[in-house]
Amino acid sequence: MKYWREIIAVTQRILIELLRRRRSLIFWSIFPISVLILSGFILAERAKLPINAAFDYAAPSTLVGAAMFFSCLGGSVATVVAEREQQTLKRLFLSPLNGTSYFLGIFLAHSCIALGQTLLIYTIAAFWGARFKGSILLGLIIILITIISYVGLGFILGTQLARRIEDVNALVAAFGVPLLILGGAFLPAALFPKTLINIAKYNPIYHMNEALVGVSAKGEEISEIASHFWFLLVFAVVMVACGWLCYRRMLIVERRL
Helix, strand or coil: HHHHHHHHHHHHHHHHHHHCCCCCHHHHHHHHHHHCCCCCCCCHCCCCCHHHHHHHHHHHHHHHHHHHHHHHHHHHHHHHHHHHCHHHHHHHHHHHCHHHHHHHHHHHHHHHHHHHHHHHHHHHHHHHHCCCCHHHHHHHHHHHHHHHHHHHHHHHHHCCCCCCCCCHHHHHHHHHHHHHHCCCCCCCCCCCCCCHHHCCCCHHHHHHHHHHHHHHHCCCCCCCHHHHHHHHHHHHHHHHHHHHHHHHHHHHHHHHH
16 A cells, blocks of 8 residues: 555656646647547548548557657656656655655556547547447557557666756657657558568557557457567567666666766
């Protein structure tokens, strides 16, 4: 119960701070909504799809590519860097708060934001007739694995590469935009030449996108997306393990300073 209370306290502090600033939450809403609407109408026009079918495909790609990428990956990087700049970590050493609780609290805060974005994206997509065709439970599991992957990677980037808050945008753009395009977040992977498809198979965003599109838009079962699902699961475990090790290393360095 002690750890649970600490995790909730860290989560509440981060969410309250975001609510006070509001700008990040507004931008994390405007950007995916814009991408969803543009993608939906472009697919409907160029692929000659009914508007509801176009938004069936646009919603999951927008969620994993535009929404959760910037809120869970970019947001966790920004949180870690800001906490270092504000000396929050040094105050952590003087308090009874456990480092594990702090790590999980940041993860839970960004999970809440991502789940809110999920509801927002699918509510807007439903306005144009889109619907979730597959297993909702399987879809939620894929979304949860995606959140874990992004937050774990965010801890790695935030603790090892970003030193100031100004580094966050450049870091996310340098690593993120090429991976998003190659992952099919903005252009359907079906349009890629075979060479890019072979390269994309090593891109976790490609597997996130294909898995969620398969379940959400096509109604596929886990057996049909097994290769994407297991790739994501292994990737998420590796990211959490590496993120935790990088976080512990950062604490050691901060304690020495």
